[in-house]
Amino acid sequence: MKLKTRWANFKDWIALPGGFGIFSGLTMLVIIIILGIIIPNFGPYKSDAFVGEPFAAPSLKHPFGLDQLGRDLMTRTFSSVGVDLGVAFLGVSLPLVIGTVIGIVLGLAKNKYVLSLVGSLIDGINAFPLLIIAVAMLTFLGSGLKSIVIILAITNWARYARISRTRAVVVSKQNYIEAAKTLGYSKKRIILKHMTPNVSSETVAYALSDFILVIIIISGLSFLGLGAQPPTAEWGSMIADGRAFLTESAGLILFPGLALCWSAVALSFIVEGISRRDRGI
C-alpha cells in the first residue's frame, strides 16, 4: 500500500464540507496579516510621515497614491491591520474569558436569587444594540481605542455568559461529570478539566463570528470619531477623513474600505466553513 502524499491528504481535507471556505478564508487572512507586518515595518515610508503632494495619483513609488496630507496611503492602509485586528482580538478575547467563566459559575450555582439577578442583568445588557451601548459609554469614558476595549469587556461578556450558561447546564448533567464526581475529584478539577473544555468549544465558536462584528464596531466607532485618534491610521477613521475629499480622490475611501472588507470576508469564510464542517453539509 502506498502512503498518501501530503498533497493528497490536503486535497481530501479540502473536499470535506466547508474545507474550501476554511482554506480560502485562512489564506486571505494570512496574506493581509503578512502585508500588515511587512509594509509598515519594512516599507520605505512611515504611516504618519508626509512624503509628497496631497492627493497624488497612484504611481510606482506610491501604489495607492497619497492622502489629503500627503502621506503614503498604502502604508497607512496596511498599518491599520495591526490596529484593527489587534484591538478586535483584545475586544473578543476579554469578553470570551469573562463570559465563559461567569456562565460556568452560573450553570453550577444553586442560589435562586443570585441566578435570577445575574440572569436578568445579562438579559438587560443584551437588550441594547452593542453599538448603542458602546457609543453611550464612550460619553463617560472618553473616546479612544483603550476605552473601546474596556467597554467591550464590560458589556459583551453577557452574550458569552448566556451561551456558556446554557451549555454548562447541559454539560453538568452528562455522565462523565457524574463519573468524575463519583471518583471523588475536587470541584476545582471538575470545573477546570472537565467543564471548561466542553463549554468553551461553544463560546469559542461564537467568538469567531463575534470577531467580525467587533471589527465592524471598532471601525464604526472610529468612523464616528469616537475610536482611533489621529494620527493613528485606522480603517474607519481613514474612511471618515476621506469623506470630505470624495471629489479629489476616491482611493482615500476605497483602499481602507476594501482592506476592511477583505479581513471581515476572510473571517466570515472561516466561520461559515467551520460551521458547515460541524454540521457535515
Add this chain to the structure above:
Amino acid sequence: MKNQAFRILIGRLGRALSVSFWVMVISFAIMRIIPGDPASARLGAGVELEAIEELRKTLNLNGSIFSQFTNYVMDLLQGDLGTSLQTSRTVIDIVSSTLPLTLYLIISSTFFALLLSIPISTSIAWYAKAPIVYAFRGITAVILATPNFFIAMVGILIFTVRVNWAPVFGYDPQFPQNFKFLWLPILVNTLIMTSVISRVLFSSVTETKEEEFVETGIIRGVGRRRFFWFYILKPSMAPTVVLLSYMMGTMLGATVILETIFSLPGIGRELVNAVLTSDYPMVQGILLIFGVITVFLSFTGDVIAYLLDRRVKI
C-alpha cells in the same frame, strides 16, 4: 391547549417587563459606574464650585444612590427624561421629533427587504441548484461582512459624486421631496437586511422542504398558490420573524452611523451629537429609549413566531 398558549405568552410578557426594568437600571447606572464626577468632567477645570454643584443637582447626582434611583424612576413615571444640557429642550421633546424619521427608515427598509428576500430565498432553496446556492451564499456573506458605512460611502461615490442623484447634505421633511434624501440610506439598509433575512429564510425553507407534510401536499395536489403560502412559507417564517425583530434592533444601532453619513435629523445622529457634546441627560434618555424599543421588538417577534408555529420555544 388554549390556556397553555395564554400562560406562555403571559410568561413572555413578564420577562419583557423584567428586562425593561434592567434596561432602566443600566441607563441609570451608566453615568454613575465610571470613576470620577461627570459634572466636573463636563465643566472642566477652573470652574466655580457652585456651577459644579448646580450641574450635579440637574443631573440628579446628589444624595444616596438609592434616593437618586427613586428620583429617576419617579421622573420616568411622569414622562420626564430630563433636559438637554446643550439646547435646554426636554429630552422627550427631542426624541419625539427625531424618532419618527429613524423608525420610518427602519420600517421601510425592512418592508423592502422582506419583499425581496421571500421570492429570492424560496426559489433558490426550492430548486437548490448548486452553483446558484454557492453564489447566493458568497454574495450575502460578503455583504454581511462589509460595514454599513463602507457600503454607504460607495453608494455616495456612485450616486452623489458621479451622478448627482442623492444629495448628502440638507433634508426636506415634506413627503414627496424627502424621498430624494432618503432613498439611498433606505437602499443601503435594505441591501443589508435582505442578505440577513434571505440567508435565514433560505435555510429554513431548505429544512421545511424535507418535512413530510410538504410531500403530502404534493401528493394531494394542493394548488400552487396555497402550496407556496401555507406549506412552504408559513412554517419557514417563524425563525425569520424572530431574526427580523432582533435585526430591527441592530438596525437601530446601525442608523446611528447612517444618519450621521447622510446628515438625516434622526435619533441616531442626535445620539452622536449628544456624545460629542457630553450631553449626559440626552445620552441617558436615548439609551433608555433604544433599550425599551429593542425589548419591545424582540417581545413582538417572539409572540408572532409563536403564533405562526407553536413548536417555537419563547
